[in-house]
Structures are given as C-alpha cells and as structure tokens.
Amino acid sequence: AQSVTQPDIHITVSEGASLELRCNYSYGATPYLFWYVQSPGQGLQLLLKYFSGDTLVQGIKGFEAEFKRSQSSFNLRKPSVHWSDAAEYFCAVQGGSYIPTFGRGTSLIVHP
C-alpha cells in the first residue's frame, strides 16, 4: 500500500523568503512522486515529478524538490517566494498501480 503525509496544514512565509514544504511517503520501492499546486477554485497543476535519476528535480515557477530515499521524503523548495505563490500544495505518490494517492495539502500564505 502507498501513503503520503504532508505534516504542515498551513505555512506562512514573507515575500522573498525561502520556502520548504514537507512530504513523506510510504511505499516498498521507489514510487513516482509529484507535487501539484492549486489556486482557489481551480484544478491542480503539476509542478514537478520524480521517478528515477537525479534526486534533485526542477519544476515550473522556480520550484524544486529533492528525493531522499533514506528519509522517504520529497520536500518542495523555492529560494524566494512571490505573493503569487500563495496557494494549496499537494504531494502525491504512485506505486505499482495507476492510482495516485494525494496528501491532504499544505496551504501557503505569503505575507507582503
């Protein structure tokens, strides 16, 4: 079985500050891992994905994530947050099936 945990329900940062959103997964092997962003009232947009190779992956909008097998983590980072980054962020894991499991999401609040 696969599962994913996003331990932070809300994260507040100041504009220009760095950001790290945490994601921990559970799966017996290396799964596919994804980060999505959702603006209010909208669908989810894929930010980045990992399935093999370089453990540091680059995504859209200046985001990156690092896969750490030893910690079963796939944390999302951005060096300098913009006010437009305020949104809900979802981590997702997909193991041997074609059904992804999504975390409960982390709401990012950006202060000016």
Add this chain to the structure above:
Amino acid sequence: SQTIHQWPATLVQPVGSPLSLECTVEGTSNPNLYWYRQAAGRGLQLLFYSVGIGQISSEVPQNLSASRPQDRQFILSSKKLLLSDSGFYLCAWGTGGSEGYTFGSGTRLTVV
C-alpha cells in the same frame, strides 16, 4: 497537445435532484480517467477511475455513479443528490506512468 474540459464550473442543485457532470479529454487516446471530490481542508478523495470504455472502478460506496460511454468522455451522475454531496469535483486524466496527471478546472457543487 492534450486538453481536458470539465463542466459546468458551478452548480446549485436541490436535494433529491439528479446530477450529471461531464469531462472530456482531447489530444490523446485511451487515457485513464478519474473523478475526485475535494472537501475543504480534506484533500482529494478518489471517487471513480476508468482504464477503458465501460470499465469503471468505484473507490468509495456512495450516492454517485460514473460512466464512460466514449474513450475520452467521463460522466459523474447521481439519481438523487444529498446535502453531503456538496463539494468541489475534479476530473483528471493520465497514462498511469511517470508523466503525472492533468486536472480539469473543477465543478463547485452546492446541494441546497
């Protein structure tokens, strides 16, 4: 390029009325199709998925049903809506691999 269309964007329906939400995908063939429901602060709940025409798998017993009458069409239905059916419904498609999933823009359903 592939696109996904979901409609309507918002819907207000009385308790006991029927429901039909439609999702269509363009630019690909034989996609895996998914219906999710999102309640505030509770992440994404997978309702149904389909790997082919006429093949529907239900993840959660409920008042809803799904159908896939054509390869790139996925319909979510209910014969009699309940108040608890209110929520934000998202359609998504994917290939089941490492590419991730593409989401529609969602339907906000309010049952009154």
